[in-house]
Structures are given as structure tokens and as C-alpha cells.
Amino acid sequence: MANIHVYIELVENMPARASLEALGEARRIASFVGATLYAVLPCVTPPTYGEHDVIAELGRHGADKVVVVTGPTLGEPVLFASHGQAAAAACEEVPPALILLAATPGGRDLAPRLAARLGAALISEPSIEFGPRGELVFSRLVHGRRYRRRIAVDDLERPAVATLTAGSYFASPASDDAEVLALGASIQAYQLQEIGRSPDPFAPLDSAEVVVCAGAGVSPEVFRLLADLARALGGELAVTRSAAVRGLAPLDRVVGITGRAVSPRLYLAFGASGSPGHLLAIAPDTTIVAINRDPAAPILRSATYGLVADVGSAAAELLASLKPGHGCSIPSRSTLPAPPADGARGAKGVAR
Ligand SMILES: Cc1cc2nc3c(=O)[nH]c(=O)nc-3n(C[C@H](O)[C@H](O)[C@H](O)COP(=O)(O)OP(=O)(O)OC[C@H]3O[C@@H](n4cnc5c(N)ncnc54)[C@H](O)[C@@H]3O)c2cc1C
Incomplete structure (x- = not known):
């Protein structure tokens, strides 16, 4: 497995906790299978360096490289309509074997459509383990949680997109700085009309x-x-x-x-x-x-x-x-x- 992508969501210009957890799990997988780990960072404007250096933060949390994609629609909320092009552009630039997203509302919106666009397999919120050949295995409880279905990523013969349950993985602070790969993808400016926004008391x-x-x-x-x-x-x-x-x-x-x-x-x-x-x-x-x-x-x-x-x-x-x-x-x-x-x-x- 050559490349792994993790799509990063930003909250107040810093990586969301759930995205750092996905990055931590991706680090574990990348180290085990010998892959290069890319954090895909969507931003409205190029990130600033210094005290709140988001790229350094991603490097500290395990990314080998950061693909920065900038575009006018890449702010919140994360939706396929606004972020799909950014995720796809990163895949064209650096083709991945595996794309991980945190299973946030944004990640759940993006993942299936991205998988369809790439012709990739979609695996929602699996358990992750390694099989006897050292292969990466995603599994899920099915049929009322009575059986477990296992999918070895090697057997898919296509890329896989997976969402990871927030709160189930550890963000792993590592020490290396990530290399930055600034991707000047042209993201088409969508006209999104916001019809309302209210806090979710049950969040x-x-x-x-x-x-x-x-x-x-x-x-x-x-x-x-x-x-x-x-x-x-x-x-x-x-x-x-x-x-x-x-x-x-x-x-x-x-x-x-x-x-x-x-x-x-x-x-x-x-x-x-x-x-x-x-x-x-x-x-x-x-x-x-x-x-x-x-x-x-x-x-x-x-x-x-x-x-x-x-x-x-x-x-x-x-x-x-x-x-x-x-x-x-x-x-x-x-x-x-x-x-x-x-x-x-x-x-x-x-x-x-
Ligand atoms: C397309 C679709 C989507 C759905 N999505 C969802 C979903 O997102 N979430 C969801 O929850 N459901 C969903 N449902 C509904 C789902 O199929 C079930 O109908 C529902 O989950 C049943 O809820 P329940 O277990 O509370 O009720 P019931 O099936 O009626 O079960 C009640 C249980 O309580 C027990 N009980 C009764 N009184 C007592 C007592 N005093 N002490 C101890 N036990 C007692 C009974 O023995 C029984 O087992 C969906 C259905 C469809 C078709």
C-alpha cells in the first residue's frame, strides 16, 4: 500500500479532534504496512505559519506530508458539494490506496460520494486489524451485531474509503515535521445557499x-x-x-x-x-x-x-x-x- 490520505476538517482553523484521531490511526496503519501518510488540508486561504501552525500540528500528529488544497468553498460546513473537489484533487495529485475520514457529519457526507467518484470501496466505521499475511482488515458487525464481516483491503483491487468512529481512536503525537505539498487545485466556486443554522442541543x-x-x-x-x-x-x-x-x-x-x-x-x-x-x-x-x-x-x-x-x-x-x-x-x-x-x-x- 503506497499512499494513505486522511481528510482533515478544521474547527476554528485548527484540525478537529476527530480528524487527529483518524490521523493517529492512519499513522499506525502506515507504519505497519510501510505507506506514506498524507494529511489532506482544505483551506479557504493558505495556512499561516507560527504560533497556530496547522501544518506543524499535522506533522506532530503523524502526517509524513500535508497536501494543502485551497479554494473559496473549503470552509465550514464540510459537504461533498463544497469539499468533494478538494478531496478528489488530492487523489489525482497523489493517488491513494486508502482514504480515511473522521465519521463526523461532514465525513459521512463526503465519504460515500468520494468513493463513488473514485470507483473506490466504501467501509463505514469498521474495526481495524491486521490479518495473518500482515494485510489490513476492516470488519463490521452485521445482522443485528451477531456476525462479523471482514474485508481485507488487499483483496479489493481498488482504493478504499473508510470513515472512522470519532472517539474510538487515539491521536498520536509524533515528533517529525511534515513536508508540505501545496496543491494549487482550482476548486470551482459553488453557489451554496445557507437556509438556516441553529445549535444542536443534543450534540x-x-x-x-x-x-x-x-x-x-x-x-x-x-x-x-x-x-x-x-x-x-x-x-x-x-x-x-x-x-x-x-x-x-x-x-x-x-x-x-x-x-x-x-x-x-x-x-x-x-x-x-x-x-x-x-x-x-x-x-x-x-x-x-x-x-x-x-x-x-x-x-x-x-x-x-x-x-x-x-x-x-x-x-x-x-x-x-x-x-x-x-x-x-x-x-x-x-x-x-x-x-x-x-x-x-x-x-x-x-x-x-
Ligand atoms: C427504515 C427504518 C429505519 C429505522 N431507523 C431506526 C433508528 O434509527 N433507530 C431506531 O431505534 N429504530 C429505527 N427503526 C425502527 C426499528 O425497526 C424498531 O422498530 C425500533 O428500533 C424498535 O424500538 P424499541 O426496541 O424501543 O421498541 P420495541 O421493538 O417495541 O421493543 C420494546 C421492548 O421493550 C421490552 N419491554 C416492554 N416493557 C418492558 C418492561 N416493563 N421492562 C423491561 N422490558 C420491557 C419488550 O420486551 C420489547 O423487547 C427504523 C425502522 C425502519 C423501517
């Missing part, structure tokens, strides 16, 4: 370390307990689509393929059946604890741990155990048991 869900999710089996009274539980755990409250449709919370709180994607360390699912539409939006390395009164509920086969219980009593007991003096806390990601590396996920323990 903290996307990066929460703990998520407490209420399904349709949760009543409004128990939902209030879950709100207390989320607060006590320093986490965020989410719902399934069915719970939102029943009026438990706004649709903006829905986790799922038509809602938000989350990547917490711990996901507590109360009264949710475990539909693929819901579970597919939870990052693969998240520890899922499911509470359901029906021992045959599919979520009890997909979750890391399952508890067959009434949601109200389970929530009340859990809340009580978190009161000061009970010594119960959420372990760090490293001390949480890792999900099984292969095959069926299945609940490791189902308590009744």
Missing part, C-alpha cells in the same frame, strides 16, 4: 462516554429515572425511534441508522428489543448492557451483557447503587471487558 450525545437509552418498553415515569441515571453516570440520554414516536423524547435523541451514531464506552439499553435499525449505529467496541423483561428479546443475544428484568426496578436499583457510599462507578475503557474479537457477539452473561 453531546455524539461524543458521550456513557449513553442511557430508553426503548418503547419505558414509561414516562421510568424515563425520568433514566434521566437521573444518565446524570448520575455523567452520561447522555437517548431513545429508540419507537420511544420517540411515542412522545418520550424528540427525534433528535434517537440512536439508529436514521438517527444519531454513538460510540460510548458503555451503552445501557432499557426496554429496547434490539432492532438492527437501532443497534447498527452503536460503535463496535462499545459495551452494551441490555435490560429487557422478555428473555427471548433479540437484544439479549446481541448485547455484551443482558439482564432479564423490569426496566423500572432495574433503573431504581442501579440508581440506588450509584448513591454515595455504595462505591459503584463506571470503569475506564481499558478495564471494561472487550467484546469478542470474532464470530457472534451474544450476551456474555444473562442475569435474571
